[in-house]
Amino acid sequence: MPVLKIHVSTELEPDSCRALAREARRAVVETLELPPGFGKVILYTTPPHCRSVHESRDPNFVLAELLMFRGRPDRLKGALYQRLNQLICQHTGVDGNNVFINIIESPRADWGIRGGQAAGSVDLGY
Numbered sequence: 001m002p003v004l005k006i007h008v009s010t011e012l013e014p015d016s017c018r019a020l021a022r023e024a025r026r027a028v029v030e031t032l033e034l035p036p037g038f039g040k041v042i043l044y045t046t047p048p049h050c051r052s053v054h055e056s057r058d059p060n061f062v063l064a065e066l067l068m069f070r071g072r073p074d075r076l077k078g079a080l081y082q083r084l085n086q087l088i089c090q091h092t093g094v095d096g097n098n099v100f101i102n103i104i105e106s107p108r109a110d111w112g113i114r115g116g117q118a119a120g121s122v123d124l125g126y
Contacts, residue, residue: 001113001124002068003040004028004084009060010045012092017043020091024064027087031080032072035125061098062088069119070105077103 004024008017025041028034051059064084081101088099108120 001038001040001111001119002028002032002034002066003042005042005044005065005067006088007044007046007063007065008092009051010047011060012045016091017045020087023087023091024084027083028066028080031083032068032076058094058098060092060094061100062092062094064088064099064101066101066103068103068105069111070107072105 006020006024008020012020021041021043025039028041029036029039048059051061053059053061066080080103084101085096085099088094089096109118111119113119114122
């Protein structure tokens with residue numbers, strides 16, 4: 001927990017995908033002050049013909065969605081927005097104005113983890 005999904009264009013090289021996934025996971029864990037074994041990242045790639053934006057916009061835009069438990073302070077979320085934006089720009093070459101980050105928070109009771117247990121009843125050790 002948490003899970004970060006990053007949607008990028010297939011024009012991104014595999015080495016850049018790997019580096020972005022690795023560094024984004026580390027940024028989530030460090031910024032949210034989690035134990036080092038936490039956090040997952042999934043990079044989804046889509047070909048240009050499966051993307052649509054206004055002709056004045058960059059079709060290689062990046063969308064990042066972070067699913068996590070409710071309750072983190074705004075200062076941590078703000079720091080995470082900045083860090084993820086920087087990493088995404090660094091590894092994709094996309095301008096920061098074309099990076100969109102959405103944090104989706106839900107209560108622990110709405111997560112099933114560790115063999116089908118409600119996260120609210122599991123000791124996560126932090």
